[in-house]
Amino acid sequence: MDERIREHAETLVDWSARVEAGDDVVVRVAEGAHDLAVAVAEVLGERGATVVTTYDSAEVSRAYLRAYGEDSISSDDGPDFETPAHELALYERADVVLSLGGGRNTFATADVPGETRQAAARATQPVREARLATDWVSTVHPTRSLAQQAGMSVEAYRDFVYDAILRDWESLAEEMGQLKEILDAGSKVRLVSENTDLRLSIEGRIAVNSAASVAYDSHNLPSGEVFTAPFDTEGQVSFDVPMTISGARVRDVHLQFEDGRVVDYSAAAGEETLGDILDTDEGARRLGELGIGMNRGIDRVTDNILFDEKMGDTVHLALGRAYDACLPEGESGNDSAVHVDLITDVSERSRLEVDGEVIQRNGRFRWETGFES
Missing domain, CATH: 3.40.1830.10 (Thermophilic metalloprotease (M29))
Structure with a gap:
């Protein structure tokens, strides 16, 4: 063995x-x-x-x-x-x-x-x-x-x-803690890239430093992401990382949000599957997660969400259920029978802002070498 x-x-x-x-x-x-x-x-x-x-x-x-x-x-x-x-x-x-x-x-x-x-x-x-x-x-x-x-x-x-x-998870947890602090203190997130201009509220929500351990409220191995539970989503977003969902190939998804819910959608492949997901229940048309990949040991797309959503230079959003770990005690987040992640590549012509400040540009965080302010 x-x-x-x-x-x-x-x-x-x-x-x-x-x-x-x-x-x-x-x-x-x-x-x-x-x-x-x-x-x-x-x-x-x-x-x-x-x-x-x-x-x-x-x-x-x-x-x-x-x-x-x-x-x-x-x-x-x-x-x-x-x-x-x-x-x-x-x-x-x-x-x-x-x-x-x-x-x-x-x-x-x-x-x-x-x-x-x-x-x-x-x-x-x-x-x-x-x-x-x-x-x-x-x-x-x-x-x-x-x-x-x-x-x-x-x-x-x-x-x-x-x-x-098989990573040095303690060191990665320390690095990801920097992003958690920014998101915990933030109120508004904006994601901008080609065919994407999306605004999300995160005020009062708790970001999870997903360092592959339940001690960090993290439940995937591998992991290597920081995620939170957004609400009041507005704008449009495109997902250019292809993936398999419910046994069907889904590619080039585009979602339009108004008043926090998906009001229009399209996909170059798997549009019927996407529609089935959105029709599962009311919560399936709202976001349950904003996740930012930080595991640079994952260096390519493999059509496996467990790896792909953690990859550096990516951001993913999940339709459906929000995780309790991101919610203040006594507060309920988005509820749904599904939690389906969709991924976008942010390595080029993109930026991620928190309260108007750019924290990531073209895949590089502001504390990393190569970040352009």
Whole structure:
């Protein structure tokens, strides 16, 4: 076994999830993540955790969703799914949930009807909320299907993944803390680039220094972003980083916002999928996240949101649910059954302002060499 798999497992358990003896841990294992699951199980055993393992397969999900959608009672809103109470109970009792991604087919659910996916998302929202209430962390094992999706050889993709994951996270956390301080003190954000002029409010919101650890309210490995929960969005924004969403290719998305919600949209590819997402519920037409990528160990687009949204020289915005970590106590943010990220490249002819001051221009922050004031 590649020794980096063991390092990945130790980073996930110790730095990211901060697992302690006696913790009840659920490990969700994708079809291709077996080797990582073995290493994670070994580390969890050494730490004295109590472990339950589940099989998290996109192909299994496809079979279920298509069959249920054909045979169940349906309405204009899709099949009548029930919330799985037994799954809900599992996550309500868990302390930690580790999701190990790495499927065999990244487009496995491409032929599941959009209304079926939406209905299932609404029915399982309580399960998702219970999982998100734990010390959860998502990561990915470098599989052949992900390498193929990224357009890379398996060997090169493995090197890419481990360069992004096996970082000096403490040093990166210190650097990202500078951006967190700016956003925490800020009220208005403006993003300007080609076909984009977007204004967002962030007053009173809390930025998360996403340093790949629950100690930083960060839940992805790799991570390397600073994000917050915007509101009162106005203007237009284009997303030029292609990606796969719900098994469909989505490219060159353009959104128009008025009074905080999407009032018009287009996409060169995947427009139907985008429309399905926006129609999930009222919250799906509002933003739940503004994220700024800062992990320069991720140096190319690989069509995997876990990596692409963290890449330096990018900004991403998420339609749908806002994360509680970005909200003051007692305040509710945007609520939705979805949280879908869209990414724009800000490496050229762009600027990010906070309260009228440019903090990033053409991908460089004001504390970095090469920043043009």
